[in-house]
Amino acid sequence: MTMQPEQSVLSAISDWIRDAMEGWRFATLAIATLVFFELMLIAMLAIPTSETGVGAFARDFRTWCFNYDPATGQMDWFYVTVMLSQPLGLVALIGLIWRRQLVEAWRTVGGEMALISGIALIGVGIIGISFVFVGEPDQSIDGEYPFPAERIRTAIEPPQFELLDHTGEAVSLEELRGKVVVVTAVYATCGESCPIILTQLRRITDEMVDDHDDLAIVGITLDPERDGPQELTGLAERHRVDAPLYRLLHGEPDEVNRVLDEFSVARIPDEERGEIDHANLFIVIDRDGKIAYRIGLGDRTENWLTRALHHLLDEG
Secondary structure, three states: OOOOHHHHHHHHHHHHHHHHHHOHHHHHHHHHHHHHHHHHHHHHHHOOOOOOHHHHHHHHHHHHHOOOEOOOOEOOHHHHHHHHHHHHHHHHHHHHHOHHHHHHHHHHOHHHHHHHHHHHHHHHHHHHHHHHHOOOOOOOOOOOOOOOOOOOOOOEOOOOOEEEEOOOOEEEHHHHEOEEEEEEEEOOOOOOHHHHHHHHHHHHHHOOHHHHHHEEEEEEEOOOOOOOHHHHHHHHHHHOOOOOOEEEEEOOHHHHHHHHHHOOOOEEEEOOOOEEEEOOEEEEEOOOOOEEEEEEOOHHHHHHHHHHHHHHHHOO
């Protein structure tokens, strides 16, 4: 039986792909690319942030990949560990599978391996530069970054809970389904970022009076051992955030901490100062009960939060 020309070409391509995948060149390229990507991740952790250029890219990269909070400079080290360990794990796996071919190639064609590694470095460099300069968000005329509503939209199931608010009423996400819900985390004795969080939220909701029936603001205590109805009522009164629009929640410490953990709200108690270092987040849940956005605290992101709420409210 004579092989058709098309079959011959496909067979040759298949053989070439198989040889490439089984050979040391693929393994070298893959390992070099992963190593240089790892170095780029480390660089994103080290580069000082700024409002433009590489510093702005590093800030945004940390925000989306490491759950970085621009207001406090804190990162979620769980995310950092996961991001940094994945390339190293793949390097170890490839090295184990292609160990014999790589050792033999190192002994015989080390120069070619160095060349392939250089190609990988150039490729990673080009991609990084394109993200910094080509992928930098466009700015509108007034200097604000436009809100990328669909690009950063998610549909993540939030943790379910039933806690008590500062007025003694039970609150659950299930009963709030159909509303646009903002979940944040604060505590009564916080003197730094929590007042800013509540002030920013009140500034936004004061401009959205007509939408209050379709909105709910939920503030979960970060200090469940000490925050009860009296403490959270005092917090609500100081910042003029009134029920039923605002619900400041407390409950059994184990249950509150479970909810905060499942929302990925990073926090570290500082016993010496009697304070809690924590992420400053607005977790925005759509009418279908899915987490649509996670937005940090800040001047630029206040605009983003406002636009996110309008975007989700307009979905009806």
